[in-house]
Amino acid sequence: xxxxxxxxxxxxxxxxxxxxxxxxxxxxxxxxxxxxxxxxxxxxxxxxxxxxxxxxxxxxxxxxxxxxxxxxxxxxxxxxxxxxxxxxxxxxxxxxxxxxxxxxxxxxxxxxxxxxxxxxxxxxxxxxxxxxxxxxxxxxxxxxxxxxxxxxxxxxxxxxxxxxxxxxxxxxxxxxxxxx
Amino acid sequence: xxxxxxxxxxxxxxxxxxxxxxxxxxxxxxxxxxxxxxxxxxxxxxxxxxxxxxxxxxxxxxxxxxxxxxxxxxxxxxxxxxxxxxxxxxxxxxxxxxxxxxxxxxxxxxxxxxxxxxxxxxxxxxxxxxxxxxxxxxxxxxxxxxxxxxxxxxxxxxxxxxxxxxxxxxxxxxxxxxxxxxxxxxxxxxxxxxxxxxxxxxxxxxxxxxxxxxxxxxxxxxxxxxxxxxxxxxxxxxxxxxxxxxxxxxxxxxxxxxxxxxxxxxxxxxxxxxxxxxxxxxxxxxxxxxxxxxxxxxxxxxxxxxxxxxxxxxxxxxxxxxxxxxxxxxxxxxxxxxxxxxxxxxxxxxxxxxxxxxxxxxxxx
Numbered sequence: 022x023x024x025x026x027x028x029x030x031x032x033x034x035x036x037x038x039x040x041x042x043x044x045x046x047x048x049x050x051x052x053x054x055x056x057x058x059x060x061x062x063x064x065x066x067x068x069x070x071x072x073x074x075x076x077x078x079x080x081x082x083x084x085x086x087x088x089x090x091x092x093x094x095x096x097x098x099x100x101x102x103x104x105x106x107x108x109x110x111x112x113x114x115x116x117x118x119x120x121x122x123x124x125x126x127x128x129x130x131x132x133x134x135x136x137x138x139x140x141x142x143x144x145x146x147x148x149x150x151x152x153x154x155x156x157x158x159x160x161x162x163x164x165x166x167x168x169x170x171x172x173x174x175x176x177x178x179x180x181x182x183x184x185x186x187x188x189x190x191x192x193x194x195x196x197x198x199x200x201x
Numbered sequence: 202x203x204x205x206x207x208x209x210x211x212x213x214x215x216x217x218x219x220x221x222x223x224x225x226x227x228x229x230x231x232x233x234x235x236x237x238x239x240x241x242x243x244x245x246x247x248x249x250x251x252x253x254x255x256x257x258x259x260x261x262x263x264x265x266x267x268x269x270x271x272x273x274x275x276x277x278x279x280x281x282x283x284x285x286x287x288x289x290x291x292x293x294x295x296x297x298x299x300x301x302x303x304x305x306x307x308x309x310x311x312x313x314x315x316x317x318x319x320x321x322x323x324x325x326x327x328x329x330x331x332x333x334x335x336x337x338x339x340x341x342x343x344x345x346x347x348x349x350x351x352x353x354x355x356x357x358x359x360x361x362x363x364x365x366x367x368x369x370x371x372x373x374x375x376x377x378x379x380x381x382x383x384x385x386x387x388x389x390x391x392x393x394x395x396x397x398x399x400x401x402x403x404x405x406x407x408x409x410x411x412x413x414x415x416x417x418x419x420x421x422x423x424x425x426x427x428x429x430x431x432x433x434x435x436x437x438x439x440x441x442x443x444x445x446x447x448x449x450x451x452x453x454x455x456x457x458x459x460x461x462x463x464x465x466x467x468x469x470x471x472x473x474x475x476x477x478x479x480x481x482x483x484x485x486x487x488x489x490x491x492x493x494x495x496x497x498x499x500x501x502x503x504x505x506x507x508x509x510x511x512x513x514x515x516x517x518x519x520x521x522x523x524x525x526x527x528x529x530x531x532x533x534x535x536x537x538x539x540x541x542x543x544x545x546x547x548x549x550x551x552x553x554x555x556x557x558x559x560x561x562x563x564x565x566x
Contacts, residue, residue, distance in 0.1 A: 039232055040232055043229070043231070047220045047228055048219045048220050051219075051220035051221075051224060052215040053215065055215045055216075055217060056211050056215035059214060061217070061221075065220075065221065065224045065227075068228070069224060069227045072228045072231055076231050134202055135210050137202070138206070138207065138210045149405075153207075154211060157204070157207050157208050158211040158212070158215060173359065173367060175359060176384050176385065176406075176407045179385055179404055182405075183404065183405045185207075188202070188207065189202050190202050190203065190204065190207045191202065191203050191204075
């Protein structure tokens with residue numbers, strides 16, 4: 022496990038270890054940030070900030086087994102900060118998608134669904150957005166989301182419940198029970 | 202619209218298969234950049250702080266004492282680690298930080314450690330200073346700090362105390378009720394009967410930091426990033442402070458002993474490094490006259506390895522105790538500590554190393 026090597030490394034070894042870690046996790050981190058923020062430029066900045074925070078906080082990581090959760094928590098916090106800084110400026114341009122779906126039929130229906138999700142998601146709070154992305158994009162469990170976001174499992178379930186209602190998403194019964 | 206639509210939409214939203222080269226280059230440059238100093242607090246506290254090594258030794262000693270506790274069968278509660286005389290007129294600060302330590306607020310001596318079978322971050326003093334309440338193993342417990350006698354008051358599912366956000370407690374000034382925040386709820390636990398009443402449910406919000414007004418008539422609490430008060434008996438909650446550009450993420454609330462002031466920890470926006478700068482802010486009880494009392498330090502709250510910062514007022518209102526962290530160097534672990542400061546923001550004094558927790562000043566009977 023990469024994290025187990027972290028604590029004792031110094032100097033160049035530490036930089037090399039971090040670089041390897043960053044290289045391995047960069048794409049996934051950027052995709053998660055993009056899913057949360059919906060804006061590639063903001064996602065770039067948030068991802069970069071997360072890696073800077075991880076580099077600065079490297080020595081504070083005491084429990085190597087929590088390495089992934091540790092960085093995941095840093096990432097969602099930088100995304101949350103980005104949303105709060107720019108909550109009125111990050112917009113998703115759906116015009117191209119709408120144009121592509123203007124021909125009618127299934128494409129139009131899909132475009133309408135996505136447009137509806139775009140609009141509803143943009144109205145969600147930062148915490149609700151993060152809960153939805155971690156659950157339905159990263160496939161984390163409720164307990165894992167709780168650990169990553171620093172709130173109780175009950176709060177995660179509550180956030181998911183209200184976010185999904187705001188998005189107009191109906192869940193299957195098994196998924197419904199897992200988020201209740 | 203169903204789950205499949207949502208997953209497909211999220212997948213498309215996160216569609217870039219790889220990070221752009223520009224971002225790759227920026228991240229690759231991180232380890233090559235010259236060090237940038239992390240935030241630091243005043244030199245006075247640094248001079249008075251024990252070394253990191255001493256901190257580790259003390260933490261190791263506490264951990265050893267906690268680890269040596271006998272795990273009792275079933276719902277076992279806390280036990281003191283020694284028989285120590287704790288006369289009621291002795292001023293003490295309890296700090297729940299994955300175990301509970303009682304600390305002399307003048308000397309910083311650790312007077313007593315309270316061993317708990319599991320980690321607990323949740324604790325509250327009774328108004329007479331004899332008992333501590335804990336949230337532990339899905340229940341509320343009380344323990345006599347002098348004798349160690351313990352009692353389970355009520356079962357509260359989810360109040361485990363293992364993680365600092367699980368539940369938080371506040372004991373009413375008349376001694377009859379313990380307020381508990383858990384998930385989206387504020388509950389009232391009757392000490393005599395063990396009855397649990399949900400006083401407020403704020404779905405979608407994390408309800409935290411219950412605090413009784415000194416007259417016992419009102420409870421303050423946080424729901425999300427908003428500070429509310431609510432009459433203890435009945436009536437709606439009232440917004441005192443809302444998150445804004447000036448008031449960022451309030452955390453941990455305390456009334457002044459005279460009941461005229463509500464103070465809270467506030468986090469201005471996190472530094473890019475992940476450090477959060479912390480101030481103690483205050484307003485009159487109804488939310489007017491908002492002001493910053495003093496800067497309390499920093500925390501690396503997002504690391505997941507540290508407990509939360511917290512603070513509390515001394516019974517006479519002249520001092521505050523708080524837990525925050527300091528950066529020590531570019532690649533050294535941050536150093537957390539319990540500090541005491543005069544209420545006017547002067548004479549900050551380091552007491553003991555601490556990784557987080559809410560300092561609870563023992564009330565005067």
